[in-house]
Amino acid sequence: MTLRHFALALSAAAIAIATPAVAKLTSQETRMVAAVNKGQDRWVNVLEAITLQNSGTRNLEGVKRVADMVTPEFEKLGFAVEWVDQSAAKRAGHIIATRTGRPGSTKMLLIGHLDTVFEPDSPFQGVKRLSDTVMEGPGIEDNKGGVIVMLAALEAMQAAGTLSAATITIVLTGDEEDVGEPIDVARADLVKWGQWADVALDFEGLSRQDGKDMGAIARRSSNSWQISATGKEGHSSGIFSASAGHGAIYELSRIITRFHAELPEDKLTFNVGLIAGGAVAELDADLVRAQATGKTNIIPATAVARGDFRTLSDEQTERVKAKMQAIVADHLPGTGAEILFEQGYPPMAPTEGNRALLRRLNAINADLGLEAMAELDPLKRGAGDISFVARYVDGLVGMGPAGEGAHAPGETIDLPSITRQAKRAAILMSRLAMEKR
Incomplete structure (x- = not known):
């Protein structure tokens, strides 16, 4: 059974879930929340370090250096990490990280990217702490903050004992902001793992509207x-x-x-x-x-x-x-x-399978005491890597942090959103890992 069928079967029950007065987290999920809170300062320091390293798409050495900086973090979590060279597409390469969990568990594909739009000749470089909750830097939200949310969520799963059950492949592309050519070469690995997966989670930035977190189930071509x-x-x-x-x-x-x-x-x-x-x-x-x-x-x-x-x-x-x-x-x-x-x-159409996943995420929001996330109008998001696998697998967009001014000088990240998103992701992945395909 694919997740598309399994998600639809669960959708009726998920719709009926209302926000409880008291959070309904399991003991493992409570430990995940605590682990995310505990690790926040360390992950902000890692975020600062990888943001200081320029990784404009055409800065091939810089993209590889960021890959080398985050690879040990994935290896600590039990992932086998491979660097896939993309010189044939005139780009640096991709990280492919894999780990196998409980037999028959939901196969999850996590998507992010290492590159930014800011090349070495851009005047926007460096990192600034603008306040207790806001940090500025090139690519700090898109998508270096997304990589940090991913790592923080996986670390929390490890601390709670749920990561061992999870079957996960991570694809961090090195050219999301300026895809190499030919595209069928540049995205061959992503498509391969999209065809393998039961669910895809895209860790690009969280969409917000009128001060509220939004759920994104579609992206346009x-x-x-x-x-x-x-x-x-x-x-x-x-x-x-x-x-x-x-x-x-x-x-x-x-x-x-x-x-x-x-x-x-x-x-x-x-x-x-x-x-x-x-x-x-x-x-x-x-x-x-x-x-x-x-x-x-x-x-x-x-x-x-x-x-x-x-x-x-x-x-x-x-x-x-x-x-x-x-x-x-x-x-x-x-x-x-x-x-x-x-x-x-290509486009990522708003399928019923994607909507079912958003309902599952909203069940987690209820258990965390957070507001439900309404469905975002696809006109509010640009294209992204998850679109290359959307025809094969159900998915969610925007599992990364919130921020302002992506792709422009002055790009910022909302630091509290790292913990909020990491908790959502850790619990969602843990619940999926405990269910059979």
Whole structure:
């Protein structure tokens, strides 16, 4: 029986659980709570150390150094740790850590990442303690804080005697912020373990809304597109005539205008990030800069645009792509255009299995005396690594800490959220470990 079926079977009972007046933790779970509280200061010190080590995605040595810093912590917890080199994808590599528990127990995949968006040339470096509850640093919440929550939860399980029953694989990628290519190579190990697992827990940052912790059961995809439009170069005095046509820029403008008018639908966003046109228009090798030349009295022969679109399901992805292709193909006279797509992160759809897991987490919130976590609107989260395994396994997103300003100078972490999230994760994993698949 997969977790998808097993979770659905439990969902009716889980729904009925109301917040009790007195927490209903087992003696082992009470020991987990105490262990998390006891270890907080040590884990904050480890967090500071790994945040001080720059691990921008393209800083391959820095990513490996962070891996070397956290590997002993996983080994202390009984995990066999392997470094999977990713030089073929022009990235540093991944940590794969495994341990086998009680035969027949739920197989859990824990997901996080070692890299950050802040490369060594970023001016945002170092760590600052802004208050008793807030610390600032590059990647301190996304995702170094997530790795710390993961470790703190596993240590608490070990202290309470529940880790020995758990069958767990951990995948910490070294390129979540800028995935290596080809993607099928860069994410082969993650997909492999996703197909193995019964449940996946993503330790990226906790979502909060109106001051409340939220439960995330979905993430949208991230897809890129590029349009190349062509026209007949000639004197502008002949534009719109049968012989001269409308030119490449009007053709590209037509396409983008129709995207804006005809594509909108629920949970879909689409963006034009770069555009250029003229007698000559070219993109650089990294596809992030454009150069164009032209004159006011010349009909432009070339125009190019790049953008993205984000969807909530594979079905929505294919439907939107078909709409875009049809719009592109309806050319103005004397012009041509083509669109190419690149899939980055696939979607993680909001399945009933994922909702059942959130109900189980809310049962734990009740036992801890915490508020129930409402389901987060997927528009509130970006894409992430769990999406690569979402079609194979039920999962939850946002098991890591809360913070502010991820991906921007001044990124912070809410330190009390480390203990809150570690307790939730430790109890959830322990309860799953005691149940048969």
